[in-house]
Amino acid sequence: MGKSSVVLLPAVVASLLAGGTAHAAAAPPASYPIKNASGLTKNALYTSGRLPVTNCPERPVRAGSAASVRTYLNTLVKCLDVTWSAHFLQAHMPFSMPKVRYITKPEKVCGEKWRKNVQGLYCTSTRQITIILDRDVVNHPQDLFLMDVIAHEYGHHIQNITGIWGEYLRLPSRGKSEYNEQTRRNELQAECLAGAFIGSVYKSLDRTPADWRDLLDSTRRSGDEIYKIRDHGKGKNIANWLNRGFKAAGPSACNTWIARPEMVA
Ligand SMILES: [Zn+2]
Numbered sequence: 001m002g003k004s005s006v007v008l009l010p011a012v013v014a015s016l017l018a019g020g021t022a023h024a025a026a027a028p029p030a031s032y033p034i035k036n037a038s039g040l041t042k043n044a045l046y047t048s049g050r051l052p053v054t055n056c057p058e059r060p061v062r063a064g065s066a067a068s069v070r071t072y073l074n075t076l077v078k079c080l081d082v083t084w085s086a087h088f089l090q091a092h093m094p095f096s097m098p099k100v101r102y103i104t105k106p107e108k109v110c111g112e113k114w115r116k117n118v119q120g121l122y123c124t125s126t127r128q129i130t131i132i133l134d135r136d137v138v139n140h141p142q143d144l145f146l147m148d149v150i151a152h153e154y155g156h157h158i159q160n161i162t163g164i165w166g167e168y169l170r171l172p173s174r175g176k177s178e179y180n181e182q183t184r185r186n187e188l189q190a191e192c193l194a195g196a197f198i199g200s201v202y203k204s205l206d207r208t209p210a211d212w213r214d215l216l217d218s219t220r221r222s223g224d225e226i227y228k229i230r231d232h233g234k235g236k237n238i239a240n241w242l243n244r245g246f247k248a249a250g251p252s253a254c255n256t257w258i259a260r261p262e263m264v265a
Contacts, residue, residue, distance in 0.1 A: 030171050032181060034257040039167035041257045045158070048091035050250035051200035054083045058205055061141045066133045069141045070102055073131065073150055080154045083197060098157040099128040100150075106132065117227055120149045122156035124165055129153040144207070144215040148194055148242070155193030158251075159186065183231040184264045185256040188241040191233075192254035195245025202246070216243055234265055 034040055056079035061072035081097050088095035106114035109130045110123035120131045131149065159165040168186045173179040202212070216239045223235030232238065240263070244253040256264055 029174060030178070030182070032261055033259060034171070034185070037167050037171060037257070039163050040171075041255065043162055043164055043255075044091065044093060045162045045164070045251045046255050048087060048093065048251060050248070050252075051083055051196055052086045052090065053203070053249075054079055054086070054201055055204045056083075056201035058147075063139055063141060066102075066104060066138050069133055069138050069146070072141060073102070073146060074100075076147055076150050077154075079201060080151060080197060083200060084154070084158060093162070096127070096161060098122070098154065099126070101128055101130050103130060103132050104134070120153040122153045122160070124156075124160045127157060127160065129157065143218075144198070144211055145218070147198060148191075148215060148219070151194035151197045152190050154197065155190035158193055159190060164189070177230070180230040181261070181264065184233045184237075185259070187232045188237060188264055189254050189256040191238055192241040192245035192256065193251060195242040196248060196250050196254065197245075199246035199249035212246070237263060237265060 030036065056076070059072045059075045062068040077100050085095050085097065103109075103114075108114070109121055110126070110128075114121070114132065118132070119134075119137065120129065122129050129150070131153070137146065156165065159168070165186070168182060171182050173182055198212075219239040219242055220235040223238050224230050224232055225234055233241075241254070241256065245251075247253065
């Protein structure tokens, strides 16, 4: 699978807050980079070391076949389970696997309407990943985009079981722009964790360095500036965190909460 599709897919990978507006209003204001939330800034996840190297050959995937794309993704989910469960065991941190579900058209998930341009979603309360297998993605499944999508949603699960997500929800925010700043730190961390996983298995994939560069390039071209939102980050920042995780092949590079504001813009 050395060939990359040239089609640019929407790389907005959103996540819904369980329950919607969970940000408390009464707590003291947060400061940036985040200082007063040690579950975010000093989480044991960051010192848990590199991810174990798992052998994760990709299943051949047939363009146009949703069943084939599902099989391809299920193989990746198994690799993610193996990698992250072994990592947590080694770090003496409690682990549980997420559930994964596929849909073919938009539907209500986690109590919310499916947003346009969203490819995957993680629901914290049910610990379930939902991936939409729409026509775009089923017709062009060969590049690393799908791997990024599933690894990103899995990253949200990692945030959930390490308590990061819960603490993020408890951060006080005053208004939309502060809320967006926090959400970008959370999203960019999930993207970095996706990169960490992909970096840990990359040698076992039949992929070239150019395939990785292609993913970074398409990521750079698909940030908030394209989708007219401000909650995932500019394309160059999404690509930067993805690549930081990839190079570190572990969560040590993924502490977005203490990063300078321009890195999470
Ligand atoms: Zn996300």
